[in-house]
Amino acid sequence: MELRVSIQTAPFDMAHGYASVLDERTDIGAVVSFTGLVRDFNETPDVIGLTLEHYPGMTERTLEAIGREAGERWALNAVTIVHRVGELAPGDPIVRVLVASAHRRDAFLACDFIMDYLKTQAPFWKKERSAQGDYWVKERDSDQQDAGRWS
Structure with missing residues (x-):
């Protein structure tokens, strides 16, 4: 399985990654993607921006481990995870996951x-x-419950 992980401050195009995932391969029958966006509401109804911080090095290793675990659980051809950090505004794309199988x-x-x-x-x-x-932003119980489904 091909695994790509990127942590970046720069914006990414909404079509980011498709060409590199497919790369003229004929063994891929599906590409599923998720793009998370910054909302203008969360714990307050008037979010005007956010700062996203991370632990360099550890973040990349963690995302790589998550991608590898997905590849152990399912028959995958490629996984791409792109996550932004830094200053973001409502409507900005914050995370992009592409999974090919x-x-x-x-x-x-x-x-x-x-x-x-x-x-x-x-x-x-x-x-x-x-x-x-x-x-x-505080951790949500619902996020923990969602992750618990996979145990």
Whole structure:
């Protein structure tokens, strides 16, 4: 399985990764993608931006481990995980996951798994800005419950 992980401050195109995942391969029958965007609401209804911090080195290793685990659970051809850090505004793409497989079911399940584990295991910290002030985003019980489905 081919695995690509990128942590970057630069924006990425919404079509990011498709060409490199397919790369003229004929063994891929499905590519499932997820793109997460910055919302203008969360713990407050008026989010005007966020700062996303991470632990360099550890973050990449964690995302690689999540991608490898997905490849052990399902028959995958390729996984690409791109996550942004730094200053972001509502509407900005923040994370992109592409999963390629011979069959759609494996690609759908693996993409869902990767996002659940990314949300609960990757060392990212979000600080949101709103009219009421800045605050660190708290972990959600629902994220832990979602990740628990895969145990």
